[in-house]
Amino acid sequence: MSQTTITDKLYTIRFKCDTISHLTIxxxxxxxxxxxxxxxxxCPADxxxxxxxxxxxxxxxxxxxxxxTCRIACPANNIKWVYPTGGYGISYKMG
Ligand code: SF4
Ligand code: SF4
Structure with missing residues (x-):
């Protein structure tokens, strides 16, 4: 039996990707x-x-x-996190 990878799991949700990152170091x-x-x-999504x-x-x-998670878990508070621009980001296909 093949092992489920993170890529497989990520396929159960879908994204409408912006071209600009909403995450910044x-x-x-x-x-x-x-x-x-x-x-x-x-980060659960690598x-x-x-x-x-x-x-x-x-x-x-x-x-x-x-x-x-990364809003609070970086010990140096070195990650800037904002929601993706309206209309972009995650949508759940299952569950
Ligand atoms: S919010 Fe941060 S920790 Fe959560 S999936 Fe996105 S990058 Fe990873
Ligand atoms: S300071 Fe460490 S935990 Fe924070 S973003 Fe950089 S490498 Fe990641």
């Missing part, structure tokens, strides 16, 4: 010195990924399910 320098890179683990080559936190904002 305030200071990439702060991420460089962040020990835990917590955002790489607390939006944040530390890129060790570029030394920046990448944001796959298209996958955001608007749970709001």
């Amino acid at each position: 305030k200071e990439q320098d702060v991420c460089q010195s962040c020990q835990g890179k917590n955002c790489n683990y607390f 939006v944040y990924e530390w890129d060790p080559k570029q030394k920046i936190t990448m944001i796959a904002f298209e996958n955001c399910i608007e749970c709001g």
Whole structure:
């Protein structure tokens, strides 16, 4: 039996993606010195990924399910979070 991936789960919800991210890293320098890179683990949709080559936190904002966790969970309060522009963002297909 194949294992369900996050990508499979994300397919059960759909997004109307804006071209502009509603999520912003305030200071990439702060991420460089962040020990835990917590955002790489607390986001249920794998939006944040530390890129060790570029030394920046990448944001796959298209996958955001608007749970709001990153508004409060970054220990440095280094993520700016707003709702997507009206009409864009998540819609639930199932459930
Ligand atoms: S948890 Fe916050 S400070 Fe740390 S890498 Fe993520 S966004 Fe940067
Ligand atoms: S709101 Fe939730 S799903 Fe979206 S980026 Fe933040 S933690 Fe991830």
